[in-house]
Amino acid sequence: MEQRIDKCVLPNGMVVLGEPMPGVESVAFDFMLPAGAAWMPPGYGGAANVISEWVFRGAGKWDSRQLGDALDGLGVQRSTSIGSSHIYLGAALESSNLAPALALYADVILHPHLTDEQFDPARQLIIEELQSLDDEPRQRVSIELKKHFYPDPLGRSNMGELEELQVLTASKTREIADAYLDVQQIILAVAGKYDFDAVCRQIESVFGPYKAKPISAIEIGAGGPKYTHIPHEGAQVHIGLMTPTARFADEAYYDARLAVSVLSGGMSARLFTEVREKRGLCYAIGARYHSRREAAGIACYAGTSPDKAQETYDVVLREFRRLAEGISEAEMDRAKIGLKSAVILQSESSSSRAGAIGSDYYMLGRVRTLDEVKQKIEETSVDSVLGFLRSHPFQDFTVVTIGPRAIDV
């Protein structure tokens, strides 16, 4: 069956996207608000995170408790997250409750109360969350890695920084929320069972006309140090490393994705084979593609005992560097079928589709169909991937370790 992508640009500039999914009773939606961590003014990195918590503490005619009860009453599965570019307010639910759920989210975005009384617990909760990272070295290494790899502010921690959060005030955060919640730049992505005309009419009527809120472009600075070790008396050394690659919108994007798959697409891929199967160095080992609109990288994680950390790092780095020397046709075939299968399997979930079409639109200004993605994967070859790797060799690595012992890089 032909895949349909719905799109409507409302008079106020807001973009509504949709993908109907036959045979499902659910619907998922994602409001993408242009107020991600990278957009926060310098010194207020955690503000986006606090805003995403604070807006749910009372909005429109609802106080905090009533709003929570109303969302629960509709069976809304909430997912709020902060990205570098956006705050994502997501929901998944049975489709019959879509209109009232959209109305509640519109209140949260347009008419949050943002009271002083609710500011302190909202901020405190984010501080607590951040402090818990100290006990989660595996999660923390990935955050520190992106912070050092990407040029500032693209790699800023989505959670914020403790020192900045501790001095954040309600009035400053309110000011930031007001400045950045620019209706014209909001993207709403819907997937599953819905009536597109009804969604657009509802959104247009509640979001109203555009009021200009000029946001200055972000200024991109420098990345962090090439190697950072954070001492932690845990059981393992948690190793993160990242190297630049083609961005989502670049011509060579699919070659880069295939290269990552040959390295780490499955259990037969290079990293798993060399690090875990042959040497038993790690339980968790893997690399994945990671992109901002402005820059992209391949991020690798390995967790291992202190006495094996150096060897693990050396083997991983060798595999990255060795990739340009040659890839077999069989490896390429497995990488292709793995990527294509993953695309189709993910397309069965309404939440995953809502996220994908919104992200496509932000990154590319359009939504790719599954057929297009499959065709692009098919068009890559051993030669195209090797050509890409030779013109963009893996040379420049940013490395972060957390654990009882540093390594030589």
Next chain:
Amino acid sequence: MEFRHKRLSNGLVLIGEVNLPAKSAAVGYFVRTGARDETLDINGVSHFLEHMLFKGTERLNSFQVNEAFDSRGAQFNAFTSEEQTVFYASVLPEYLTDITALWGELMRPALREDDFTIEKNVIKEEIAMYQDTPAFDVIDRCRSLHFGTHPCGYSVLGTVESIDGLTAEQMRAYFARRYAPNNLIVACAGNFDWDGFCAVVEAASGRWRSQEVGRPLCHFEGTRQKVRAEKPNLKREHICLMHTGISAQDPRRFAASLLSMIVGDDYGSRFYWELVDKALAEEAAMHFGPMDGTGLFYCYLRCGTPNAAKVLEVADGIFRDLVRNGITSEELVKAKNKVLSAFVLKNELPMGRLGDLGSNWMYLGEYRSIEQDVAAVKAVTVDEVNRLIHEIDLDDYTQYSLGPAASA
């Protein structure tokens, strides 16, 4: 959706729920074995054995196994719990036959000595990884404390000592005892052909022989002890509370799911409003863990150490209030809406459906349609939940806290 099932003469059960419009199919081998079926001297063997199945058969080495999965684009994995070992894969329909046959072949592994030696290191790294994940570590420790000498308290991963001491011979003997066809279920959900599926499984399993295999079932009320342990590298207080629960076979299980939602859902629960909304605890969740012949409820709370006493006092107050006053009808309605929408979302994916399909057969020996489960959730009354609160003694529980040194 159409349900099909078949029992082979060697006792192997095949079940399937055919949903032709789906874009994929999910297949799983459910083995009725886990940590509770071990003895302490071989603790961790079920999970280690799960790893060893990927190391191949007399015909295939581990590299060939991995290539066989990856060349079909399968998203595959396995997990081991206290009482199940499950091997599963999601695939495009055209690869289902190959992947089902492959799993069937892997169910008779070679268990080679050299593979065993290398994989031992991987298992010990997995143990180390979870030691660096206190949210997991504290639940594991609390489970041991709660179950005392009952085998449901055995660690799934085992300990470095038990893994070091384990021999390939002991693993082979355990395998021979537990992986009999009459202790296995093969399930499939999504877009697939039932007859073709049966033919593949039958071809793989024809020579397997049934044998005596069992599991002693006895309910356990829990020790209800309270312990705090210190780990100098921690910065936060990680707390697990464990209540006695009810079994996966118990008709009250739907009320139990709703109760855990009312007490400890991520949003909108009693924990949420009293602990998270007020920023006393950063995380506060309650889950219902039904098991074979027994069960538990477990809560995970995380907060700054200075808040720990207050957090425990508030949690205890919530339990005592529920014992005294019960839940409200509004709470029950909200919990039902949330349970049902999560259920609908999960079951739209063949992989989500596979889990319920396999578990229902393993625990109940029956098929339950989505509609039956939805109706059962809708039918739960306030009185039923309130009765359950008394039956499980909600204000009496085991408690394990893991945090930094008291002087820190």
